[in-house]
Amino acid sequence: MRAAYHESQGGLDVLRVGELPDPEPDPGDVLIRVRATSMDRVDVYWREGSHGMKLRWPQHVGGRDIAGVVEAVGEQVETVAVGQRVVASGERTHATLALAPSELTFPLPDGISFEAGGATPTAGRSAHQALIEKAQIQSDETVLVMAAGSGVGSFGIQIARATGCRVIATAGTADKRARAMELGADLAIDHYDDDIVAAVREATDGRGVDVVLDHVGTPVFAAAVRSLAPEGRFVTCGVTAGHMGELHLGQLFVKGITLMGVGRPDNQRIAATMRGLLAMIDQGQVTPEIAAKFGLDEIAEAHRLMESSDFFGKIVLTP
Ligand SMILES: NC(=O)c1ccc[n+]([C@@H]2O[C@H](COP(=O)([O-])OP(=O)(O)OC[C@H]3O[C@@H](n4cnc5c(N)ncnc54)[C@H](OP(=O)(O)O)[C@@H]3O)[C@@H](O)[C@H]2O)c1
Numbered sequence: 001m002r003a004a005y006h007e008s009q010g011g012l013d014v015l016r017v018g019e020l021p022d023p024e025p026d027p028g029d030v031l032i033r034v035r036a037t038s039m040d041r042v043d044v045y046w047r048e049g050s051h052g053m054k055l056r057w058p059q060h061v062g063g064r065d066i067a068g069v070v071e072a073v074g075e076q077v078e079t080v081a082v083g084q085r086v087v088a089s090g091e092r093t094h095a096t097l098a099l100a101p102s103e104l105t106f107p108l109p110d111g112i113s114f115e116a117g118g119a120t121p122t123a124g125r126s127a128h129q130a131l132i133e134k135a136q137i138q139s140d141e142t143v144l145v146m147a148a149g150s151g152v153g154s155f156g157i158q159i160a161r162a163t164g165c166r167v168i169a170t171a172g173t174a175d176k177r178a179r180a181m182e183l184g185a186d187l188a189i190d191h192y193d194d195d196i197v198a199a200v201r202e203a204t205d206g207r208g209v210d211v212v213l214d215h216v217g218t219p220v221f222a223a224a225v226r227s228l229a230p231e232g233r234f235v236t237c238g239v240t241a242g243h244m245g246e247l248h249l250g251q252l253f254v255k256g257i258t259l260m261g262v263g264r265p266d267n268q269r270i271a272a273t274m275r276g277l278l279a280m281i282d283q284g285q286v287t288p289e290i291a292a293k294f295g296l297d298e299i300a301e302a303h304r305l306m307e308s309s310d311f312f313g314k315i316v317l318t319p
Pocket of ligand 1: 304
């Protein structure tokens with residue numbers, strides 16, 4: 001197979017594109033010809049060696065999302081067949097072929113393109129898990145989505161809107177704030193220059209929001225907690241800009257606030273999430289936001305764009 005990989009950690013110059021051995025499916029695996037996959041922030045962490053990430057293989061191939069066509073199945077697989085269009089959560093997906101466990105491989109509905117499918121699993125299911133399963137958002141609630149221009153945030157806005165929530169978003173540029181409003185946010189706040197707590201209070205008649213979806217971490221944590229209404233829920237699925245936060249325990253107990261993380265759900269729960277998310281996409285309630293598309297040979301450009309954060313939504317690779 002052809003793959004984008006790196007054998008050491010460092011700058012963009014460690015990235016290589018070339019031939020690697022084809023993966024062999026175990027009995028419960030599906031081998032997929034990848035038509036689209038995507039970049040996750042963790043691919044940059046892996047390449048840099050930041051956030052505690054170590055290389056997982058001598059030739060480390062990034063990526064976890066797959067949309068493509070089934071090439072072969074392990075002997076125990078009965079849920080999908082060779083030639084079927086599928087979307088899956090696997091590993092080493094920045095390649096022309098990739099493996100996924102059959103429990104995490106789903107038929108790709110006809111109305112969903114390979115690019116949209118390949119942009120969905122990791123970011124989309126994290127946003128879905130955080131908002132639907134963990135925070136259990138309700139239709140009359142207000143949700144604050146931090147860093148709405150991210151993969152997670154762009155899904156988060158739409159999932160909250162599709163559930164009937166009012167959405168307040170934050171983003172670092174005027175362009176991203178405008179895009180957040182187009183996606184369904186009622187208000188977009190500058191998370192660098194605005195006073196997030198004051199803007200949230202003004203927009204909610206002083207009450208605060210019911211739920212905060214965060215994946216930024218340290219720089220926004222205090223404001224996120226202070227933006228919550230009584231009985232509010234804070235849910236995190238990432239720590240892009242720092243993993244430590246200072247907590248005012250008085251606010252926590254007086255306001256009855258709940259803090260939660262998405263955790264590491266087992267494959268059965270991930271599958272339930274994916275089915276719910278794919279239904280939302282198929283029904284047009286959620287549309288994966290594709291910021292840019294790159295071929296495998298342009299892997300360095302894809303990493304460069306992700307590092308810059310100068311994009312809204314997901315960066316897709318089409319091997
Ligand atoms: N639990 C899981 O399985 C799971 C799954 C998916 C993602 N994640 C994690 O969730 C995070 C987001 O992932 P992603 O792929 O969606 O990321 P992404 O698309 O790369 O977006 C990262 C965002 O972080 C924002 N940001 C960076 N520094 C900031 C700061 N100092 N203050 C405020 N915002 C800041 C940027 O917003 P601006 O440019 O607007 O400032 C950017 O939009 C990552 O940490 C990732 O590892 C976890």
